[in-house]
Amino acid sequence: xxxxxxxxxFLFERSRFDEELAEEMRLHMELRAxxxxxxxxxxxxxxxxxxxxxxxxxxWTWRWLExxxxxxxxxxxxxxxxxxxxxxxxxxxxxGIGATTAVFSIVEAVLLRPLPYRDxxxxxxxWYQGLREKGFAKIFAxxxxxxxxxxxxxxxxxxxxxTWAYSPSRILTGRGEAKELLAIPVTGAFFQTLGVPAALxxxxxxxxxxxxxxxxxxxxxxxxxxxxxxxxxxxxxxxxQQSCTVVGVMPARFSFYPPETEIxxxxxxxxxxxxxxxxxxxxxxxxxxxxxxxxxVLALYRGAHPSGFWHDFEPRVYDLHGEFTFLASRTLRLTxxxxxxxxxxxxxxxxxxxxxxxxxxxxxxxxELAVRAALGSGRARLxxxxxxxxxxxASIGTLGGIVIAIAAVRYFRHAAPIVLTVGSRVxxxxxxxxxxxxxxxxxxxxxxxxxxxxxxPWSRSRWAFRSSC
Numbered sequence: 066x067x068x069x070x071x072x073x074x075f076l077f078e079r080s081r082f083d084e085e086l087a088e089e090m091r092l093h094m095e096l097r098a099x100x101x102x103x104x105x106x107x108x109x110x111x112x113x114x115x116x117x118x119x120x121x122x123x124x125w126t127w128r129w130l131e132x133x134x135x136x137x138x139x140x141x142x143x144x145x146x147x148x149x150x151x152x153x154x155x156x157x158x159x160x161g162i163g164a165t166t167a168v169f170s171i172v173e174a175v176l177l178r179p180l181p182y183r184d185x186x187x188x189x190x191x192w193y194q195g196l197r198e199k200g201f202a203k204i205f206a207x208x209x210x211x212x213x214x215x216x217x218x219x220x221x222x223x224x225x226x227x228t229w230a231y232s233p234s235r236i237l238t239g240r241g242e243a244k245e246l247l248a249i250p251v252t253g254a255f256f257q258t259l260g261v262p263a264a265l266x267x268x269x270x271x272x273x274x275x276x277x278x279x280x281x282x283x284x285x286x287x288x289x290x291x292x293x294x295x296x297x298x299x300x301x302x303x304x305x306q307q308s309c310t311v312v313g314v315m316p317a318r319f320s321f322y323p324p325e326t327e328i329x330x331x332x333x334x335x336x337x338x339x340x341x342x343x344x345x346x347x348x349x350x351x352x353x354x355x356x357x358x359x360x361x362v363l364a365l366y367r368g369a370h371p372s373g374f375w376h377d378f379e380p381r382v383y384d385l386h387g388e389f390t391f392l393a394s395r396t397l398r399l400t401x402x403x404x405x406x407x408x409x410x411x412x413x414x415x416x417x418x419x420x421x422x423x424x425x426x427x428x429x430x431x432x433e434l435a436v437r438a439a440l441g442s443g444r445a446r447l448x449x450x451x452x453x454x455x456x457x458x459a460s461i462g463t464l465g466g467i468v469i470a471i472a473a474v475r476y477f478r479h480a481a482p483i484v485l486t487v488g489s490r491v492x493x494x495x496x497x498x499x500x501x502x503x504x505x506x507x508x509x510x511x512x513x514x515x516x517x518x519x520x521x522p523w524s525r526s527r528w529a530f531r532s533s534c
Contacts, residue, residue, distance in 0.1 A: 140454040150426060151458065154419045158462025158508065161415030163469025165408045165504055170474055170497045172401050174489040180386055181318055181488045183260025188385040189355060191345040191362065193378045205230055206345050206380065213369055220358035222350045223258040226332065226343040227251040229323055235304040235330070244290065247325050248304065250332040256281070258348050266298030266313030269331055278309035279331040284317040286327040304330070320488045322392050346385065358382050389486040397483070412508065420512035423455070455513025463505040467493070
């Protein structure tokens with residue numbers, strides 16, 4: 066560990082180490098001269114001083130790291146000298162990387178980021194689909210079937226129902242002017258199934274279902290309409306001239322469908338509900354697959370509906386994450402994939418354009434490369450120098466791309482041109498930044514390897530021949 070620390074210190078404090086090394090060599094020479102009574106004899110006995118200095122430096126640091134540092138410093142000088150070329154190339158890369166990062170941040174938020182619930186991979190939703198018409202849309206399930214599965218199904222650790230059908234709104238009175246609220250009826254196990262506790266107070270329990278009216282508030286409604294009253298739990302709200310007890314407030318990041326929900330009202334025994342009107346949300350038991358749950362639910366359903374109208378339908382178990390995407394828009398997934406592929410193509414075009422610029426600039430540097438080749442630089446050394454310039458240029462473009470992506474994401478959140486899924490907050494978070502760095506490295510290889518590979522042994526010897534002439 067101490068050796069590594071010493072090598073890193075040498076990399077950043079080379080001038081001081083070089084002075085100390087030169088002083089140490091001078092002392093060795095003086096001691097050898099005093100012993101031999103002759104400076105010339107001492108120098109001959111000591112050997113090549115430059116070689117000794119280089120050998121000592123190799124013992125103190127990693128040569129490849131030192132050479133990389135030199136390449137980057139030389140590349141910075143070249144890019145600073147050709148500021149016009151650097152600006153054009155950096156802006157081209159920044160636009161490509163910025164667009165790619167912005168679109169990926171949306172893809173990551175909608176398609177890749179887990180839902181903000183406990184162990185979201187085990188959450189499923191059950192819809193009905195018709196058997197006679199394959200294109201029949203998904204419909205809500207029957208409340209009676211939900212109650213049957215809650216009693217008998219063995220595939221689910223928890224199961225709950227919710228509905229947003231048939232105008233789920235309530236009129237709030239007694240708190241200033243009357244307001245119409247979006248109130249989503251849910252069963253007592255709803256929040257327990259999702260695995261999200263309340264930020265204030267508590268959530269529903271199944272024991273609450275047989276009691277009077279109870280509600281849980283969304284964080285946005287609590288802060289905007291009720292002023293963030295921390296003593297709200299246990300108080301009453303008047304909804305449709307009925308007194309309902311507030312049992313809790315959900316966290317700010319909690320959301321379910323529809324995302325505009327302001328309160329969740331308990332689906333109790335007195336709630337008038339049509340027979341086919343609920344979305345069934347369930348949490349699979351550990352080790353149980355969706356296919357196993359599908360088979361059990363279908364068997365129970367067929368046993369309950371051996372004939373009649375509902376025999377022409379069957380329940381389907383879907384992944385909750387995918388269904389949120391479907392509820393936002395049937396084409397949202399395809400739209401995002403196409404948009405992401407499009408910006409990747411734009412980035413590839415930008416990288417190839419920069420590669421052409423580097424090739425043209427490399428042709429102007431033939432004399433410089435010929436001199437370096439004549440002085441002993443091998444092809445690998447010249448290729449590494451070109452790649453160092455590409456990496457530095459890609460770093461500049463990446464910084465600009467991140468700035469562009471941040472601005473684009475802020476505009477996207479403000480304008481909201483498309484409806485996103487529940488719980489999708491588009492941000493430039495660590496996974497997006499990691500993706501940006503990987504994209505920058507890939508881009509640097511694309512526009513850096515083409516010019517670097519053009520440095521062939523034949524062209525190097527040609528440059529050396531021209532320089533000798």
